[in-house]
Amino acid sequence: MSTLAYTPFIDPIAAHEYWFALLIPLAFFIAVGYKAVRTVDMRTYWRQVLTFTIQIVGGIILLGIGAYVLIAFAIPSLAPMPGS
């Protein structure tokens, strides 16, 4: 059997360049499943799913910004590397 052809669900996709975009479906499906058992009034279900998805994605973006500021600015200012 040749491995040249791509088979969905068997072979990995080639999304190494935009892997971070996969965060959105990850957050969406978490919200769909979680809100299915946590929403009291199902009439507001999809609105809550959307809100929760945005909260997860936004939270991770903020964490990313925080980590970038810490590594790129805060730590170098506190402990500068020799010669920098």
Added chain:
Amino acid sequence: MTTDRATLDIPAAVLALLFPGAGQMFRGNLYRGVMASMGVLGLFLGGLLIGGIDVVDSKEDRIWFYGEALVGPLAFGVDALHQNRFKAWAQVPAVTGRPGWDTRSGYPNETRTWNDERARYEWVAAANPAATDAPPNKKSIAKMNELGTLFATIAGMLNFIIILDALLPSKRGRDLTKDVSTTAGIAAATVAATAAAELSV
């Protein structure tokens, strides 16, 4: 005064274990069950789509498989398929600390051959694997493997919450409303909840 002790719904929990969302459907919450199922299966199948079948591997990624196993029989079925149809026996190098024979995925430059002595398939280097029995899948690596495994494992963890929801009757008044989407239904449920609250005083 009313008691708030939850009674366990064992049949619903068993059904939830067998298939994501089935417990909620069994309890009459069809829409919730379908959406819960969509969430879990979306994550699990999304993981397979991203990282391939390699993301469900009870031997090479055992810790992650503990989380994935919470998806239920589907995860075990995918793992069994992976172990039996996509791997082959190969000698484990002594440097790993546990030399011997075990199954593993094949590298792109390998092929499966029949070893008469052990009556097992094994991977050996091949000049032209595409012409023979080359590995039936590409082993996922780096970000695709990490994200695919993360998707599938979170699916299991999410299903654990959904199983608990099926096992433990709700304290949120949710069961009063079931999947009622009409104003009349919500109003009736509100009246019932109010009456129950007054009785408890």
